[in-house]
Amino acid sequence: MKIPFFRYPHVFEQHREEALAAFLKAADRGAYILQDEVQEFEETVATFTGARHVVGVANGTDGLMLALRAAGVGPGDEVIMASHTYVATAAAVHFIGATPVLVECAADHLMDLDAAAAAITGKTKAIVPTQLNGRTCDMAGVMELAKSRGLLVVEDAAQALGSRFRGQCAGTFGLAGMISLYPAKLLGCLGDGGLVMTNDDGMAKQLRLLRDHGRDAEGEVVAWGVNSRLDTVQAAVLLAKFKHYPDEIARRREIAARYREGLAGLRQMALPPGPDEGDHFDVYQNYEVEAERRDELRAHLAERGVGTIIQWGGKPVHRLSGLGFEAASLPRTEAIFERCFLLPMNTSILADEVDYICDVIRGFYE
Numbered sequence: 001m002k003i004p005f006f007r008y009p010h011v012f013e014q015h016r017e018e019a020l021a022a023f024l025k026a027a028d029r030g031a032y033i034l035q036d037e038v039q040e041f042e043e044t045v046a047t048f049t050g051a052r053h054v055v056g057v058a059n060g061t062d063g064l065m066l067a068l069r070a071a072g073v074g075p076g077d078e079v080i081m082a083s084h085t086y087v088a089t090a091a092a093v094h095f096i097g098a099t100p101v102l103v104e105c106a107a108d109h110l111m112d113l114d115a116a117a118a119a120i121t122g123k124t125k126a127i128v129p130t131q132l133n134g135r136t137c138d139m140a141g142v143m144e145l146a147k148s149r150g151l152l153v154v155e156d157a158a159q160a161l162g163s164r165f166r167g168q169c170a171g172t173f174g175l176a177g178m179i180s181l182y183p184a185k186l187l188g189c190l191g192d193g194g195l196v197m198t199n200d201d202g203m204a205k206q207l208r209l210l211r212d213h214g215r216d217a218e219g220e221v222v223a224w225g226v227n228s229r230l231d232t233v234q235a236a237v238l239l240a241k242f243k244h245y246p247d248e249i250a251r252r253r254e255i256a257a258r259y260r261e262g263l264a265g266l267r268q269m270a271l272p273p274g275p276d277e278g279d280h281f282d283v284y285q286n287y288e289v290e291a292e293r294r295d296e297l298r299a300h301l302a303e304r305g306v307g308t309i310i311q312w313g314g315k316p317v318h319r320l321s322g323l324g325f326e327a328a329s330l331p332r333t334e335a336i337f338e339r340c341f342l343l344p345m346n347t348s349i350l351a352d353e354v355d356y357i358c359d360v361i362r363g364f365y366e
């Protein structure tokens, strides 16, 4: 068998005819910038997630940057986040002039709340929990901590569209939340794209100004802004794909359950929580496992046609060079990065392929 980690052509092929028709409908009208499809897609996601407002932007990184900026975070402020996140979370903070403060993650690989609490100083302005791998943090705990210490919460929900904690969607707990629409994400477009969700009317207004050169609905410039709009043709394709999104989440949850069954009892591995555990509704952007002899296991899988990756090129943010975190030491996160990697998890994976991967892993440890 040949099971690549991700099948990029599938992002388009999967719903090819519908996506093509949607693209042509926009392109044939010459509808490229902030046309009807953008608003329709924003409203569709708002209905799906329960967010009061959704604002389409050029990519997730911009979305987080604009949300933090609209929230008033800036020079002199510290922003707490887990080091087990994409460099983009920290870069968004850096580029508004604030300082990212990196903390440990817990056993489920999401931000450790005690570590976040311990990192709060007089300069801390916000917490940015990453809703990693399609799982939402204990947002009751995050919101309580933020409230008790007078901090803002802006969620990096890049990997978590439709993920829920106690029935509420990722991205809708804090002042704002960002979703990435990068091709390999849960809902991927044919290039870059992103969303910001907020329940705050003032934030939504600010975000709409910020993403479009500070122009209001009449086209009048009333504030400083940038160019970070979700393309209309991308919104058209996303709308077509979104019809299938609930089924795709269900499919990912089935695959997760199948991995859990196939790898049950293997003491050499730690698996992500199952799809129906506790307060969480996980949507499995990724299937991130921990494994003994990880590198040998990955080589064994590769020799048998199975592609895997280690998230973020194998390093948490505080271990990336050139960013100024050389002095940071996060031993628990570092220990996880000795063991963690991602098994294939996407809607192109077949049940037989999951079974094969589980057999190959079992064969390795036997």
Ligand SMILES: Cc1ncc(COP(=O)(O)O)c(C=O)c1O
Pocket: 059, 060, 061, 062, 085, 086, 088, 089, 130, 156, 158, 159, 179, 180, 181, 182, 192, 193, 194
């Ligand atoms: C956790 C996390 N944060 C931020 C981003 C950045 O999103 P984008 O690539 O859309 O800018 C990504 C994905 O790429 C991500 O996985």
